[in-house]
Amino acid sequence: MSRRHLASTVASLAGATLAGLPATAWAHAFGQRYDLPVPLGYFVVGAAAAVAVSFVVAVLFMRGAAQKSRQKRFVVPLGPILPALRIAGQLVSVIALCTLVIAGLIGNRNPEMNLAPTLVWIIWWVGLPLLVACIGNVWPALDPWRALFEWGDAAARRLGNANGICLGLPYPARLGAWPAVFLLLLFVWIEVIYPRAADPLQLATMALAWSAVTLLGMACFGGNAWRRNADVFSLYFSMLGRFAVIATGRDARSIVLRSPGLGLIEAPAESLAIVAFVIAMLATVLFDGLLGTQALAFVHRALTASLPGILDERGYVLGTVGLICVWLLFLGAYFLSCLVTARLVRDRPVAAIARMFALTLVPIAIAYNLAHYFSYLLAQGQMIIPLLSDPLGLKWNLFGTATYNPDIGLLDARFTWYLAISSIVTGHAISIWLAHRLALREFHTPRQAVIASVPLTVLMMAYTTISLLVMAEPLVQFTPPAGPS
Amino acid sequence: MTRTLQHVLPALLVMLRQKGHATFALLCLVATTAAGAADSSDKTFDVTIVRGAIPAEQRMLRVTKGDTVRLRVTSDAPGEIHLHGYRLETKLKPGVPGEIVFKAYATGRYRLEWHPAGETSKSGSHHGPPPATLEVRPR
16 A cells, blocks of 8 residues: 555655655555555455354344343542643643644654654554553543643633633534534545645644634633534544543542443433544544555546546545545445334434444444554554654754664564454444443343344444455455566 | 465374474474475566656566565666665666665565656655555565
8 A cells, every 4th residue: 555655765755745646646644554455365254253243242132141241340549640640641742742833843844854744643643542442531631732721721710810711602502513523524634635744844834723723712612612512633532532441530530440342332422413423433544544445546547537627637636525425425324224223113213323323333443443554553653763862853862762763574464464354353343242232221122122233233244344345455456466587 | 374384284283182382382483484484585576667667567576575585676767766664775877787685574565666866855846657566475
């Protein structure tokens, strides 16, 4: 997959990032992927396992296994450790934000020699979501904008302003969480379609612009209302964090340990916008995978030939339309399955069913992330080691690691394949398990619950198969290999 | 894969008979190293750059992990050839073959890119020719 085409030299770097490659060079934000496509055999095994898992879960539920298993939660008091960690996290994140902006504004313009692109696109946007999903939502403590706002607010109160820096305007209820949905799609568009996403100066500009918007938003509507509705990153990490095994306790001085995924079925999605948001989390990762495939390049060539003048050579139009379409298709398929469920059980409207089950799709989104990005994170994430010593690309060596060379042999392709297939199948299994459990709790009889979860199970099988297909892409050989002489 | 299996399966059978886990581990190790040693080979590819581009039929080079790869590159114009990921490069003069020799220790797909001499690095006007891909498959 050549979509993350970042060269290891200045020459191709600047060229590839600023100008792109000729014809259908979708520039994924940053860095290069070395992944081999998953072989057909792994795909078949994965798909078969997904089907088998679905049946096993359904059978277990029909036998009433879930009623016996009870939700277990352990509260672990940590005393003053959590508040201290929080302050440390806030400091680190504000320093990181400042470094990012400074590096972007005055540092080296070569994306590989500047801290900003690696920090944003690899450590923060790929690494942190996986950490949050696997361990717990650390974003509230690492959110630099929240920290800045809270510091400003506390300072204003100390100076005698009783309302702090909050204007206390009511958040427009009609908008709901739709701003966050729009911003997620926009952010992913920047990540996978916008050709200059790796340019440090652009990144610094975007970080400054978002800082202004989000600080202003918090000042107008208050931190909580803003974060719940418009702050795409807070919402994104909070969705992933509900899957995690660690949650913060009520008093912020304890943590709660729970089974993975249980946080997702505590309450239904707050609104239909949140449903759209969860679906966007799935669709955008899948779309990113799709962009690297030769099949899409093939479609693009065919469309460009038959529709001259509408599509541009570089594929921006197709990319943009494709992103929206994949999201709408996923959303449509989800509502269709909810509609079928509503018809089958006949006790509540389709919107209520859509909100009820939406969060059970989060494990599939996490699995997509892990399968698509883990090897990329491990290979490209190593760049942070030299960059921390030389964040601006000025030949500094602050920590003595500036000459570290990433080890590309860290992960074997076979390990990556096993990980991809097993994480997708596991994510699928957890999603189906959660959906069944939820159905059992929400509907009157076990029979009704099993019937209600059939359409969703079918949908999840479709999502899983599609993601496996994208990973096992070259079932058709587009470029014949050259023989060694 | 099949070759590795051929080596591992007898080892498995031995283990089933003896139930000695240490023996099993040792045999597996021996079998896989033997398989690795037996399968790795030298692969030589001729890459001819004509008018600044790698010809279409030479754009996919497939090897197996552990192979010793020899890329013999000739160009009709001066420039540099870069193998990304492995971070290898060689400068070429017109008509004089250059070589990149390395052990394919890491699996994956890596771009092999030609950069004509005098290419301005920061002009942003670089429309590179399609690169070749070196595909290193696992054993």
